[in-house]
Amino acid sequence: MEKATKSLKSSKVLLKMKNLEDSIALAYYSMYFALLSLLFRVGIKSENHTISIWLLKELFEIDNKSIKNAKKERIEKQYYVDSKALEQEVKDLTRDTEDFITLISILLKL
Secondary structure: OHHHHHHHHHHHHHHHOOOHHHHHHHHHHHHHHHHHHHHHHOOOOOOOHHHHHHHHHHHHOOOOHHHHHHHHHHHHHHHOOOOOOOHHHHHHHHHHHHHHHHHHHHHHHO
């Protein structure tokens, strides 16, 4: 969870600097690191992003829509130069990331 928290903080700094594409990437990785924390807690080591996201839904019955969206946005904004990020989109993603990390933190305390 420490990596998740650091990545979220960095994402927010990049958002303030208007470095939107990199902010998106770190917001996604923040969610992904939180998810890995949950998987590690139950003894699962997964290096496959798609499978890890699928496991969130299948094992924990948690809606994985926000992290799936974050992954899609990260791929589009990092790999395709014609895909530009909008500041409001990044703000919304940051809020979703905060909510996701809060949920995972609660689950880890159970």
